[in-house]
Amino acid sequence: MTTAEAPAWLQITVTTPRAALAEAVFEEHGADAVTVLDAGDDLVAEEAPHAQPDFDAARVVGLFTHGTPAEPILAVLRDVLGDDVSAATETLANQDWAGAWLSQHPPLRFGERLWIAPHSAPVDADEDAVVVRLDPGLAFGTGTHATTALCLEWLARTDLAGRRVLDYGCGSGILAIAAARLGAASVTAVDIDDQAVRATRDNAARNGVADAVATPPMDAIEHGPFDIVLANILAQPLIDLAPTLHALTAPGGDLLLSGLLTRQREAVSAAYIATGFTLAGDAHRDDWVRLDARRPAG
Incomplete structure (x- = not known):
């Protein structure tokens, strides 16, 4: 296949100080990948070597399947961020996107030893050190997104030995693979998107944990309930899934909920308290x- 014949993508780039809101718009419109870059240059901004991105103005890049209409997304961006929002669209060849991603993403460290x-x-x-290798794919999840980073930070500081882990909505499999590499007794990864499940299997194999990460159909989850359940999705699906995730979490088990904005915290918290969970804490990154x-446990 020549470059001209390679699959193409719609890329929308927004320059804004409100990166989290732009990310949320991209995700809600089905972005296959979202990346946050420093508005000043082409590299992920870092306050210290290998630190997580943290900057005032950002370029938020959303990648969408070719044929996705751009104008409805741009209209929502203008509504959320204001009419003066700076946004640009372009068609990007598959090879171009992969090369750009690799040039923009240095290794990132989470906790003391997870990379x-x-x-x-x-x-x-x-x-x-535990090094998880992950290149861009069609499934979401590369570690640069704030919601993924928040989950990786928790995994990096938690003793996973002997614990059964479920990654519900696995995307690229980054959380499942990290859990397996960090010593979890067993890891199960599920997603409603078959493409995400394939990406998880491929990435698990490339990281030497293919046998440790099970990828059953979402309606045939085995080995539960689980000691740790990771759900990095979006606020409304999290609310809808409260009874399901309660059943999948073992008594005394931990549930991590990510993918929600600060303004959505109360509604998501209420849904899980209503099912019997207690809130043990929270963490924030941007919005x-x-x-x-x-x-x-009782």
């Missing part, structure tokens, strides 16, 4: 929130 890095990137890490819930 997420492209396959070709050198990582200056200690011998006991994004991760809720840490626990199902009582």
Whole structure:
């Protein structure tokens, strides 16, 4: 297949100080990938070596399947961010996107020893470091998104030995693979998108944990309930899934809810408290929130 014949993508780039809102708009309109870049240059901004991105003005890049109409997305962006929002659209060849992603994403560290890095990137890490290699694919999840980073930070500081983990809405499989590499006893990853499940299987194999990450159909989850359930989705699906995730979380187990904005925290919290969870804490990055819930042991 020649470059001209390669699959193309719609790319929408927004420059804004309200990156989380732009990300939310892209996700709600079915973006296959979302990346946040420093508005000042082409590299992910870092306050310190290998730190997570944190900057005032950002370029938020959404990648959509070719043929996705841009104008409805731009209209919502203008409504949410204001009429003066700076937005640009272009058609991007598959190879061009992959190359751009690799050039813009250095290895990132979470906690003391967990790293997420492209396959070709050198990582200056200690011998006991856990390095998850992940290149861009059609499934969402590369570690740069705030909601994914919040979950990775929790996994990196948690003792997973002997614990059964469920990644509900696995996307690229990044959380499931990280959990397996960090020593979880078993990991199950599910998604409603067959493409995401295929990406998870491929990425698990490339990270040497194919046998450790099960990918059953979503309606045939086995080995539950689970000691840890990760749900990095969006606010409304999280609310709708409260009874389902309650049943999948073992008594005394932990549930991580991510993918919600600060203004959605109260509604999501209420849905899970109503099913019997207690809130053990939360974490914030920009306008994004991760809720840490626990199902009582009794």
